[in-house]
Amino acid sequence: MQKYGEPDPRSAVDSLIASDRVPANAHPELLTEDDIWNLLNEVKDPEVPAVSVVELGIVRAVRWDGKTVSVDVTPTYSGCPATELIEELIAEALRAAGIRDPQINQVLTPAWTTDWITPEGKEKLRVFGIAPPQGSSSKLSLLGQSEVIACPHCGSDHTEQVSEFGSTACKALYRCKDCLEPFDYFKCI
Amino acid sequence: MTDKEILQSYLLRLADSDMILGQRLCELCGKAPALEEEMALMNVALDLVGQARNWYEYVAELEGKGRDADQLAFLRDAHDYRNLLITEQPNGDYAVTMARQFFYDVWHYFTLKGLVNSSDERVAGIAAKALKEVTYHLRRSSEWVKRLGDGTEESHRRMQDGIDLLWRFTGELIQADDVDQQIAAAGIGPDTAQLTNDWRGLVKEVLQEATLTPQPDDAWMYLGGKRGEHTEHLGFILAEMQFLQRAYPDAKVW
Incomplete structure (x- = not known):
């Protein structure tokens, strides 16, 4: 299993560097909209390289007419420092496929919610060691008890919150009382 | 002031308060x-700066003077800043930091809750995103107020001191001026009376659970942040925050 700090050979940053070497697709007009989505599904989130930007649900729309492409992207958090990098990585992946001047639009409405993380994305988060968001964002209570979070390592429900905020804005810090491992929880918003 | 100027003025208060x-x-x-x-703390700060940028970008578009979010944040002086006075107060001990955060979070939460239903779509969109983040901020700061207030003798005393120290800056959060009222009347911002009630209600509820004592509703209050009249602390914050931009305009070479 990949751990933090070890470079993933297919991480977004590496693919950005690699894409400079890939010759441009001579016939981008043959690409379908599904091909574009598949392409974007290869672009990893730089902060959580276990999942792609599509699995994370931040790619909201793709418009492709065989010549020009426009992609709507929504930030996870208002202050997410990865927003610009993600937009650049998406543009780079599209350019590498031979598409000229891809247009990336930042959209704020509707606001991103963890409900948009795909089931595959949630499973990949868990395997990566991050507990995926549990339940629906609509159930987030203001002053109520926090929900029970299962340990992504051993599956135990016997866990406790260490901090409401983790290594990035989108995560909280937990600890498993059975296997004693600390872990990140992808907050439900 | 025209409707547009009123909106800009209102949005600058939100942006500057988040930024500071x-x-x-x-x-x-x-x-x-x-x-x-x-x-x-850094995650909360990051959320606030991100939200400030979203508001600044809208203000910059509305004023149409060719300024961008960075210029609004880094090239205005203290008297042009419209942040609430409580945001510029020093960090103090951790009880003071948490008292400041709690008072602000309650105001922020209910303000955004009103702004989510704004007649201005852009405002509603920015607020909807921010509200999700601020819900977490409020959950955390109110937990700290309870933990310190209902903790040891010393933590209780310090938390009460923090509440008493900063109470004088909370009037501004809920006392509506002309701009607040016109924004509410236009359906852009929250109902001002509702905001006052909601703020007082939740603050008292949490303080009670924390075994802390609020000050009376008619306590003497500092006002002025919304008009650009600040305490002595803001200039020092800006001096540090704006130094790089002022010394190396646009910081293009690194």
Whole structure:
């Protein structure tokens, strides 16, 4: 299993560097909209390289007419420092496929919610060691008890919150009382 | 003032308050009492600065003077800043930091809750995003107020001191002026009376659970942040925050 700090050979940053070497697709007009989505599904989130930007649900729309492409992207958090990098990585992946001047639009409405993380994305988060968001964002209570979070390592429900905020804005810090491992929880918003 | 100027003026208060509190919290980077607290404080600061940018970008578009979000944040002087006075108050001990955060979070939460239903779509969109983040901020700061207030004798005393120290800056949060009222009348911002009631209600509820005593509703209050009249602290914050931009305009070469 990949751990933090070890470079993933297919991480977004590496693919950005690699894409400079890939010759441009001579016939981008043959690409379908599904091909574009598949392409974007290869672009990893730089902060959580276990999942792609599509699995994370931040790619909201793709418009492709065989010549020009426009992609709507929504930030996870208002202050997410990865927003610009993600937009650049998406543009780079599209350019590498031979598409000229891809247009990336930042959209704020509707606001991103963890409900948009795909089931595959949630499973990949868990395997990566991050507990995926549990339940629906609509159930987030203001002053109520926090929900029970299962340990992504051993599956135990016997866990406790260490901090409401983790290594990035989108995560909280937990600890498993059975296997004693600390872990990140992808907050439900 | 025209309707557009009123909107700009209102949005600048939101932007500047987020920006200044974000900057204040960043002063604790490397100095927080525990690692988890450091991460939490910086995450809250990051959310606030991100929200400030969203508001600044809209203000910049509305004023149409060719300024961008960075110029609004880094090239205006203290008398042009419209942040709430509580956001510029020093960090103090951790009880003061949490009292400031709690008072602000309650105001922020109910303000955004009103703005989500704004007749201005752009405002509603920015607010909807921010509200999700601020819900977490409020959950955390109210937990700290309870933990310190209902903790040891010393933590209780310090938390009460923090509440008493900052109470004088809370009038501005809920006392509506002309701009607030016109924004509410236009359906852009929250109902002002509702905001006052909601703020007082939740603050008292949490303080009660924390075994802390609020000050009376008619306590004497500092006002002026919304008009650009600040306490002596803002100039020092801006001096640090704006130094790089002023010394190396646009900081293009690194």
